[in-house]
Amino acid sequence: MPRTPLCLAAPLLVASMLCAQAQQPAPAKEPARDEFFWLGEINKASTVINAEQGLLDRALAPKLAKGIAKVIEAGNQPGARRPTTVITFEPLMIKEAGVEVTLIHAGRSSQDMHATYRAAILRDRLLALADQLNRTTRTMVELAATHRDTIVPNYTNGVAAQPNSYGHYLLGVAAGLERDAQRIREIYARVDRSPMGTTVLNGTSWPLDRRRMADYLGFAALVDNAYDASQIAAADLPVEAGSIVTALALHVGGFIEDVMTQYAQSRPWILLREGGGNTYVSSAMPQKRNPGLLNGTREDASTALTLAMGPVFKAHNIPPGMPDAKDAKANSAMIDSAARSLQGLDRILKALVIDPERALEELNSDWTASQELADLLMRKYRLPFRAGHHFASEIVDYAKVNNIRPTDFPYTQAQAIYRKAATEMGLPAAELPMSEAEFRSTLDPVAIIRNRATSGGPQPAEMDRMLAEAKQRLDRQDAWIGNRREAITAALAKLDADFGKLAKGAD
Structure with a gap:
């Protein structure tokens, strides 16, 4: 049977609706704010x-x-x-x-006019970047809430170090992104200043109303010094924006590399969900599922880093006022590259698959809980930390030589090692003060997380507090972005209305 157009093949009511929608003129596209x-x-x-x-x-x-x-x-x-x-x-x-x-x-010059449109374009791009940053951070915080109680290994120096809640880890990464959001708000206040009316570099003899001009263009304030407006600020603000792009790209790249570490394992506890462009099959090796989304997003972050260096080198060793570092298209591309890397990170977060049992298995296959032995011996039994650390280290050495997992370590051997370690540390000979039950619970990764007591830790009460505060910060950031956009929109609408009235006078 030959294929028919959708309007003919669909039931009459649906077809009429679809055809009517198809015949509707497309909404007028807003002109680019270039x-x-x-x-x-x-x-x-x-x-x-x-x-x-x-x-x-x-x-x-x-x-x-x-x-x-x-x-x-x-x-x-x-x-x-x-x-x-x-x-x-x-x-x-x-x-x-x-x-x-x-x-x-x-009283105008291309100097102050160009400085003004560069500031306005940079302002728009910063708001777009802030918006994407907030979307990505919200995804991360929501994932942190989902994995509030998922216990996984954390790594230092490339080696499994301690157990942690994956939600706590994600909130740590989100804290770095929050600092990036703070930096955007801070630079925005410096960018959101109108250079118009400063002319070339020292103002004009025309009595221009700079404040009124700023209001029409949606700027919150004026660039105060006429020389600064087009000679200094126009060059150093893109450099500052580049530093924000750099920080964002480093945060994105660092997170990706953490995930990539697992891809080197034969049984990872974290992977990308297959399909949807997340992974692809190797052209030669059927068993391989290459993490294309991770690779592509890392490349985007690297591109952002590369572009972020541009304003620095362009502004380097030139006299004030030169246009090298001011190009609006290049600086917009730099900021947009950071937004693309954040979009990729958002996709990664939504595609992650965590295997809690495999993560716990990895924790229990190594001695990531060994520091807790030293901590508990000092906290509860007043043993000097270095003595307790020596005892725990000797436990780990013995276990690795004899291929013993933490869950299987003989308590009697622990007692013998404790007596030996106490003597080696110059302490009176003594028996291990911990019972076998306490010894084993001290090595339990889940118990370690639950028993953390300091603020900012992964224990449930602190996780609930930090999650709530992170969501509040995101809501405030959304409101800040919305308010800034509304202020610009309202200002331009006022200008359109007043200009329209003036133009009608010619009819």
Whole structure:
């Protein structure tokens, strides 16, 4: 039977709905907030403000506004040219409104206009990065809640070190991501300052209303010093953004390498769920399931690190004011690369498969609980820590030579080792003060986690507290992002309304 179009093959009601949806015009796409967009907004704002303040003939302003509106409308058409500099944007305005349109250029320069659109674009990209960071961190915190009581090995120096809750481990990684979120909020306050009105480097004799311009463009404050605006801040802020990208990429890469360590084992306790592009089969070896998602995300993080170095080298050994480190497209690509690595990390977190029994088996196959022997002997029986450490170390040495697991270690042998260790440490000969039951419970990874007492540990009460606080921080960060975006949207809407009224005066 030949295949038929969906509208014909579906039942009548469903088909009519699908066909009606197919015939609906696609919603108008918002213009990209690129250099062209912000040059248009700056020109709109200059026209409105200067006309109201008498710096521009009010009778001429509507004609100029209408010409500027035509340039913006033309640039917003699919595939249209969107100039990215003042000197390439201005001829289009002259063509539509005449040379008189350059009267809006009072007290302006490409220096402060370009510094302004760079700040506005950087501001948008930082908010997008903050949004993705919060999404990824929320996924991590939710996974931490799921694995609040999952006990796994943690590693130091590449060697299994101590048991821990996997949820506690994830909250530790999330704490690093929270610092990245703090850094974004901090740099945002420095980026969210309008350079407009500073002209080249020392202001202008025109009495420009810089505050009004900042309000129209959605900036919270002004760059105070006119020299700083386009000569210093415009170069050092991308470098600071690069440091945030670097920190994020390091956090992503470190987490991936932790997971990758398990892929070297024949029986890992953590893997990626197969399918969905997470893994792929080796072209030559049928048994292999290569962790493509881990590899790809690590590559994204490495790319982000590479791009983050760009502003540093570009800003290095040049006099103030040079454009090398200021390129909006390059700096946007740098920040977007960090967002892509975070998207990959989010996918990884959602694809992880943890095997708690296998993790516990690995813990019990090694001596990751041995420090607890020394701690308990000091805490409960007042044995000097170094003496208890020596005893535990001798236990481990004997066990490894004789291939004995912690769960199988003979209590009588432990007693003999204790007597020997006490003598070697210069202590009076004594019997091991721990009963056999206490000796075995001290080596229980689950009991170790449950009995932790310090704040910030993996014990259930502390996990509940940290999980609740992490979720609250994420909610506050979501609110912060939303408030900043709403402030910019409201400011631009106000500018659109006021500019629209002015342009209508030409009809």
